[in-house]
Amino acid sequence: MSHTATGTATGVEMPVGANLNGLLNLTGTTHTNPGTYNDTWTFAGNTNYNMASGSITDQINSGSVAGMINYAIITKPVPGVTMSGAGTIPVTGTTDAAGNYLLNNFGAGAYTVTPSKPTQGCSPVNVTNGIFSDDASHVARYVTGMEVFEPEQIQAGTVNGLGLPISSFDAALIAQKVVGICGNGGNRSGQWVFVPGFRSYGSVIGNLMGENYLALMRGDVDGDWSPTGPNRPERPQSAEDIKNAIHMTVAGGRTDRGTTLTVPVKIDNLRGAPVEAYQFDIAYDPRVVTPDAIAADVTGTLSANMSVVYNIVEPGLLKVAVYGAYPASGDGVYVNLRFVATGRSGSRSALHVDNFFVGNGTAVTYTYDGEIVVNGSLIGTSSGQTNAE
Numbered sequence: 224m225s226h227t228a229t230g231t232a233t234g235v236e237m238p239v240g241a242n243l244n245g246l247l248n249l250t251g252t253t254h255t256n257p258g259t260y261n262d263t264w265t266f267a268g269n270t271n272y273n274m275a276s277g278s279i280t281d282q283i284n285s286g287s288v289a290g291m292i293n294y295a296i297i298t299k300p301v302p303g304v305t306m307s308g309a310g311t312i313p314v315t316g317t318t319d320a321a322g323n324y325l326l327n328n329f330g331a332g333a334y335t336v337t338p339s340k341p342t343q344g345c346s347p348v349n350v351t352n353g354i355f356s357d358d359a360s361h362v363a364r365y366v367t368g369m370e371v372f373e374p375e376q377i378q379a380g381t382v383n384g385l386g387l388p389i390s391s392f393d394a395a396l397i398a399q400k401v402v403g404i405c406g407n408g409g410n411r412s413g414q415w416v417f418v419p420g421f422r423s424y425g426s427v428i429g430n431l432m433g434e435n436y437l438a439l440m441r442g443d444v445d446g447d448w449s450p451t452g453p454n455r456p457e458r459p460q461s462a463e464d465i466k467n468a469i470h471m472t473v474a475g476g477r478t479d480r481g482t483t484l485t486v487p488v489k490i491d492n493l494r495g496a497p498v499e500a501y502q503f504d505i506a507y508d509p510r511v512v513t514p515d516a517i518a519a520d521v522t523g524t525l526s527a528n529m530s531v532v533y534n535i536v537e538p539g540l541l542k543v544a545v546y547g548a549y550p551a552s553g554d555g556v557y558v559n560l561r562f563v564a565t566g567r568s569g570s571r572s573a574l575h576v577d578n579f580f581v582g583n584g585t586a587v588t589y590t591y592d593g594e595i596v597v598n599g600s601l602i603g604t605s606s607g608q609t610n611a612e
């Protein structure tokens with residue numbers, strides 16, 4: 224909407240001054256965009272009055288839009304959301320640590336403000352924030368009628384990009400995101416959704432407050448995404464804390480080159496707590512061992528009624544996620560890993576455990592690495608004799 228300065232011009236005749244408004248020209252003062260303008264007015268004059276001109280300062284104040292973005296499932300501020308206002312003059316802003324945003328310097332006319340936030344990394348950089356194998360278990364329980372979801376949890380759990388209603392397929396896709404498998408079924412795990420998706424304004428005049436949104440990240444159905452960044456289980460330091468932690472122990476062993484070694488992975492010290500889901504990474508030496516075609520298998524283990532998803536993210540890094548509608552329980556072997564020994568005789572590879580999460584990841588865990596040794600002497604003879612060192 225344009226603005227024009229107004230003014231009047233009155234003659235000095237007595238007793239009533241002549242109306243000289245028709246001689247006053249203010250057309251140079253018309254503006255539409257916010258800002259401060261120094262304009263010239265002119266008075267045309269006539270036989271009784273001289274021409275005149277002068278300057279006038281005009282100001283059009285910019286409107287503003289402010290509000291807050293909160294996480295929908297568990298209320299917490301969502302920082303780092305880009306707020307883009309499309310209109311005559313594009314405006315942009317970002318939510319701060321408290322989830323607040325402020326947009327100003329709007330131009331004239333209609334605007335549409337749209338929030339957006341980058342999708343959480345899946346591959347090659349897999350960000351671990353809010354999306355865990357436990358979320359896959361929640362979805363598995365929901366679709367089997369064992370758990371009640373709020374509408375926004377259903378929205379967060381519907382990660383398939385195929386337009387299909389939430390199902391166990393979505394549980395599988397969430398678990399795939401956990402291990403860095405990203406493309407199946409149009410997997411939307413890690414994408415942000417805002418409610419409303421945008422707000423439209425016929426014009427932004429004055430200061431609009433309380434223009435709030437709710438946010439959710441697809442895949443995080445229990446709402447434990449953290450505004451301050453990726454979270455991971457606390458690693459105990461004291462002997463007492465280690466004693467009280469949930470333990471994961473990766474076995475190891477010796478095997479001949481070219482053969483496959485089964486490596487049991489035990490979870491102990493649960494003290495009766497159910498295991499609704501778990502996930503871990505194994506770092507290994509790819510010059511010595513290679514994951515088998517079936518690299519992780521729950522058959523015959525305590526988590527035999529759960530589903531396992533794994534991925535070789537890069538040579539040397541295996542990610543494993545296990546989830547299901549029905550929790551496992553009891554101390555013992557939960558999954559078997561399989562590695563083919565590919566290194567030369569005598570070589571060895573650590574099986575280093577990292578990022579071991581049980582359930583929602585808040586339980587304190589402690590891990591024991593394993594090692595695979597390829598049979599034979601390091602100098603590569605089969606005689607067992609050593610003729611070096």
Ligand SMILES: [Ca+2]
Pocket residue numbers: 353354355358442443444445446447448
């Ligand atoms: Ca979660």
